Amino acid sequence: MSGFVSHFTNRLDAKGRVSIPAPFRAVLARDGFEGLYCITSSHCEAVDAGGNELLAEINKRSEAFAKLSPDHDALAIALFGASENPKIDGDGRMVISDMIRDHTGITDQVTFVGMNYKFQIWEPEKFREYRAEAQRRALAMLSGQVPVPSQGEPA
């Protein structure tokens, strides 16, 4: 089966809770991670979220540097300082922390976006903007992937 796909927008309640979309919970259950792993994205106003599969990707990054080296320490602080492990309650909800609020600008609604091995947490309006841009970039990337020398776009 596949990973996190599609996107959903849910409401925050008065206690700052929001339902994680049921299809995403099913993927997390298969992954086996306890709770949720969250880390603020370094290049956009979103939070990466997932389980063991996401954690493995992050670890892979820091393994490129020797442990105890200054580079490794700096990266570790940057990565894990920007991370959280929110719990998921019995009804499949998580609490949006202040860190997530500050980094995303979320107020009363949350958009969850599937990205296969992880998903992202967005403020809905910011997501719409980012998505339009992402689609433009994706089109350019995919057409550039094919060995076509010129930048020309057919009709």
Add this chain to the structure above:
Amino acid sequence: MSGFVSHFTNRLDAKGRVSIPAPFRAVLARDGFEGLYCITSSHCEAVDAGGNELLAEINKRSEAFAKLSPDHDALAIALFGASENPKIDGDGRMVISDMIRDHTGITDQVTFVGMNYKFQIWEPEKFREYRAEAQRRALAMLSGQVPVPSQGEPA
């Protein structure tokens, strides 16, 4: 045996369900994917649908970029954020989600178009127009400058 071929038009019921053509279900059963994998087409008002074979094609595209990089993120949002995994019920039906409705303009009827390794989901009238245009282009290519050697041309 072959993949998805021919095309069929079925009705949506009051609950937004539509029967997936039986021949397509047979192909999906052979493919072994759980449910259906759907992704909105980036260049026309249709949705690509299929199983593992389609998913593999999509994965291949995103694997060209390093995970957690801005490029990969943009591509993942464009691809997987625009995807869905509809279930197929015991009678071989799927529900047409709002995302599919918005992207295709489907209201009360759905046209399923076989394309071998995948099939497409269209609003019937839009498909007729697209098909007519595709045939014009094909005719122009066949009768025109492009060297098409031995294959007989229609009409």
Add this chain to the structure above:
DNA sequence: TGATTTCCCATGGTATCCCATAAGAACCCA
């Protein structure tokens, strides 16, 4: 002890499961 967090239950809307039916296709046997 006051404020916050966590657990538990309630509810309305929706999706899913299951069964029914009608039309057509395939099949069979004389």
Add this chain to the structure above:
DNA sequence: TGGGTTCTTATGGGATACCATGGGAAATCA
């Protein structure tokens, strides 16, 4: 060949399960 029979398929609808959301109460923390 022809008529009857059985299967398959698309479609409709009732009953049930699930899900997002709200809110009370217990537990935890400062």
